[in-house]
Structures are given as structure tokens and as C-alpha cells.
Amino acid sequence: MNRVFVMLTLCGPLLICAVAILPGMLTSSGAFRSAETATIAVAGADNPTLAMMETMLLPEKITLVPSHGSIALLQDEIAEGTIDGYLNIPKGNAGEPIEFVSKNMTDFRIRDNLQIAAGKALLTRRLAEAGIQELDADSMLRVHPFEMAHLNINRTTEKSPDFTMILTTSLIFASLLYLTILFYGQVVGRSVLMEKTNKTVEILLSSVRPIDILFGKIFGNALASLLQYGIWISVSVALLKFIGPRFGVSLGIALTAETFIYLVVYFILAYFLYCSIYATLGAASRDEQQLAQISWPVIIILIVPLMLITAIISSPQAPVIFALSLFPLTAPIVMFIRILLGAANGTEIFASIFLMMVATGGCIALSTKIFSACILLNGKTIKLETVFSMFQPHSGERKIK
């Protein structure tokens, strides 16, 4: 427990909250808005339509000016900076598109607000022409709220979190796992490599077995990382719960007591699986450069579920997603997301955990043998038959030839 570890543990929650709250604060405060006001010329709109749009857009600081000039004139005005863009409202009701032209197409605030205002204004115009007044149109076009509920195993329903909450929770868990394995996995790998190159392991092997050294490395780092994460998560959740809403940022997470238990189980299993892989890579490496190079496949495998998150959430029962939820290296993230969605039954969850445990056990056994071979044959080329020969059971007694 050195000073860096203590400082990182204490400052971690503050950093997490800053990352979680600040972007939302800044976005809502308008710090990222490119311009305070925008002036948009409107061509082809009648007065009632224009008035309606002005009312909707005034709070967004978008000023509309009617235009009767040609398109070329409007384009000149954009180029000169007199206006920020123009809207070309179609005259008929045949579904022609509303055209918005501007130099800056990335300001989604202006774009989205114009789209909503123009769309509503034209809809109101069409309804008025059909003899339906605005107030009646509003009530007729009111969208019914749509709620999802999950049916539990005991036949009760509970409100299901929405897509955003599930996506947020999935991203947080996947990122947490990814960063943990990336950081602590490499710590384990480097630690094994350091002991091998320092020859410290020769002294240790005179006292304990290779599997004890390996387990010690993984468990020691596990306890340190779990302690650190425990502090980070509990303090961060408390800060976000009480401080976040004061800044207008609420972080909804789709976690229940049951899913939290699964989170812990998959986190621990993934940690041990990947750390045993990193320990093997550390034992097999000559130096840190080689360790970094041969760690790439592990990192790539870790990234796959992150890249597929939206696909997993959208189609949790797809064959590929189902297979990835059982494959030990990707199961922690994929199966956890399926659990969040309520798309995995008890058998699948049990199978996934069982396969992970088998894979972890097998990996640790393989890691131990390769670790032993690489440590004891340090400096010599490690051949597969040497590693396999270490799997053969021995009684400590050999025939005297």
C-alpha cells in the first residue's frame, strides 16, 4: 500500500464524478454552444406558419426573418454572414422535404429545433386546412406513453429500465471491467516478469510452489483492486446521488440487488481469468516490450463486447450474441448485459458462470505449468513438449537406472 495507491484511491471518486457530472453540466449550460443566437431566413412560409415557428424558437435564441429573395441571394447572405442559414418551406402538402441550408451543419441544437418547429408548424397548417383546430390537433396527436415491464420468475412484474439506462449501465460496467483488467492485469504480468528477471522467484520457489506464487500475485492484486473499486464505487454513487441532481445531472443506473450480485460475480471471474492469462504472458516474456506486444490479442478480445454493446442491447437473443454470452472471454460483459435486459434465463446464466469457472481453472492450471517452465528454464527456449511433460503426474520417485 504505497502513497500512489492511497492517493489514487482517494481521488478516484472525485475524478469519476467530475467525468460523470461535468460534461452534462457544461452541455446544459450552453458552454458548448457555438453561438449565442442564430439568425435563420425562412423562405416560402406564410405568416401564421412563420409566427408559430417564431414562438417555438424564441426560447432557443433562434431568430427567424422572412425572406422573399432568390435562393442565390440567400446563399450570398450566408456567405457574407448576414444570416446563419435559411429554411426553404415547401408550399404544398405533398410531402416535399423542408430544406435547411447553412455553412455549419454540425450544430445539432439549431438543426433539431428548426426541424421540430418547422415540422409542427407545417402539420398544424395541414390540419387547419383540413378544418381541425390546433388545440384539437394537439389532443388528437398526443403520444401515449409506452412503458416496459419485466416478468420475474415469481410472476410479478417490475418496471424495466429504458434503453438509455441499460446502455449507460452496460457502458459503465464494461468500461470498469476493461480498465480493471487493462491496469491490474498488466500489473500482474509485469510483476511476474520482474520477479523472473530479478531472480527473486528462485528464492520463492525454494519455499512455495509455482501455483502459490501465481495465486499470491493474482489474489494480492485482486484484494487491492477490489478495495480500491469498493471505495470508488460506493463514494461515487453517494456523490452522484446527492450532488449530481444539484447540478441538474441525474445518472440513472439500471441495477437492482440481483443484478448487482451478478455484476460482482462476473467481475471477479473475469478478473481471475484475465489475470491468469496476463501472468502467463508475463512468465513467457523476456522484457516489458515483449509483454506489451503479446498482450495485444487479449486487449482485442476485451474490446469486442464494447464494440457490440448496442447490438447486444438491440438483439440479445441473436445467435452470435448468445454464443458470446457463453464464451468465457466475452461472457462477463455480454451475459451481464443480457441479464440487465432480462433476456437470459437461469440455465443460461448458470452455464455461463460454469464455463467461466472451468475456463478460469483451466487457465490457471495452464498458467502454472507455463510459469514453472518459463521460470525454471529462464534463458532457454521453451518447447511445447517441455511444458506438456510438466503435466504428467509424478510421485517424486523415479526408477533407478
Added chain:
Amino acid sequence: MIEVQSVSKQYGPHYAVSKLSFTSTEGKIFGLLGPNGAGKSTVIKMLMNVLVPDAGRVLLNGKLIREADKDRIGYLPEERGLYRNVKINEMLLFLASLKNGNTASAEKNLDDWLIRFGLMEWKNKTVETLSKGMSQKVQFIAAILHDPEFMFFDEPFSGLDPVSADLLEDAILDLASKGKNIILSTHNMEIAEKLCSSVIIIDHGKEVLSGSIAEIKSNFNQRTVSVEFDGRLDSESLLKMTRSISTLQRSTQIELADGVEPDFLLRKLIDQVSIRKFEIVVPSLHKIYVDLVGEAEYA
């Protein structure tokens, strides 16, 4: 007692150790000698149950060596391996704790050994602050702090100045006198001759020679005499009865040819020079080793 019975260790087609046998007893220092790459470290790893022999067996006090026997073994590796950023006392007590030893006893022993080696003021410093020789002494303490029954020292004097080497020698002799079973692996023959009661010389994994130092020396052909004289020696007249004549600063060493006895040479020399000293040279272990291993190397 440590009994090594015909052990072999093979890596692919290469035999690191081949049918090696020897016995080491309590209260004695046994020398495991050989050039670099002879297989000494492999033998020691088999003695510690870190490597399992492909053939033969290792017995400690008549029983096959087991994992639990590691607690009774102290090991000083050839290459130093200490945690550099850990305090000396913490590291030594940690390594002793791995041997399931008595913590209180280890703490007391720690202070005694640090005082003995003049390292008491470094007790709370980290290893990286120590010189090479001091690290070696700390490493030695790590090997014996838990008061093991069996001790294996691999090149313990490497990197030590003469004063520290003397300290370590005294410590090893002291431990042997207390009944510890010590195996010393080295390629320094002077050290081996000084400390060991019996040795085995290995080369390319095989035994070249073994036995007590006295037996080895007495069995080795004593074909060299050392002569101090006044006058001028006629070397040509001695050609048929000698293999080589080496003139040193204060004496001349003459290696006899086969079949020539020392007293015959003496009579010949008396006719030529005035002899002040005539001595049959007992070969050093170094000379025996070089002759044997050198022959094997070029055989």
C-alpha cells in the same frame, strides 16, 4: 543426511544431469564442484524439490523428498534476487514466514545475524541502498534465518571482499559445527578445499571425481616436486625423466615422467646443484580439477 541416488535430468536430447549419486551428512560441508554449465544449479534445484528428477531419487534422512521438506531447507541462489524497494527486516521476516517458521525466533535471529555481519544500521533501509557485498550478506541471512536443517549455498562468496568473505566462511563453518547439513556449490577450488570435507566434481552433468579431500589428494598421482637450490640446473640432462620444469620466483617445480621416482631425481640433482629444499608437492584441488576437467573438455 542427504542421499542423491543416480539422479538424471533431461531437457530434450540434452542431459543436464546424468546418473549422479552422492551423500552429504550433518555437521559436514559437502562441495558440489564443477565449471559453468556443469549442472550444479540443476542438482540443487532437484535437492529442493523445485525440479523433479527424470530418473533416480533424492532422500532426506532416508525419506523421499516432499513439498513439506522445503521448510527445512535454506537456499542461497547464485544470482541475487531480493525485492529492491522493501525494507531489509521486512523482507527477511517475510521470507522466513514462507518457511512456516517461528516468527519470534526469526526476529531474534535476525538481529543476531545483522549484528554479526555489521548490517544492523541498515535494518530499516531498502535493498537498493545496499552495495553488492552487503546484498549478498543479506541474501545469506535470508537463507538461514529460519534455522533450516539443510542448507544449499550456490556461489556464496561471489562479489565479496576478503573481509566479508572471511565473515561468511566463519558463519558457514559455525553452522556446520552446529550439525547443519551444508552443500556448497562453487567453481572456486581454493574455497572448496578450505571449507569442504568431501566433494564431488561434475562436468556436463556427470561425475568426474568424488570423495573426501584427503582421499582425492592422496589418490591423485603425486608427480610434482618443488626444489630450491643454488647453482645452475642442466635441464637437458633431465629431459627423459621429467615431463615439465617450471621455474618460479623462489623455486623450481619439476613434474616427473611416468616411472620416475622422486628419489631418483633427487640423486640426479645432487650431482648438479646444491639443494636447499626438496619437497613432493601435494596437488591442490584446483590443479586436480583443472587436470581432470581440462582432460574431459578436450577428450
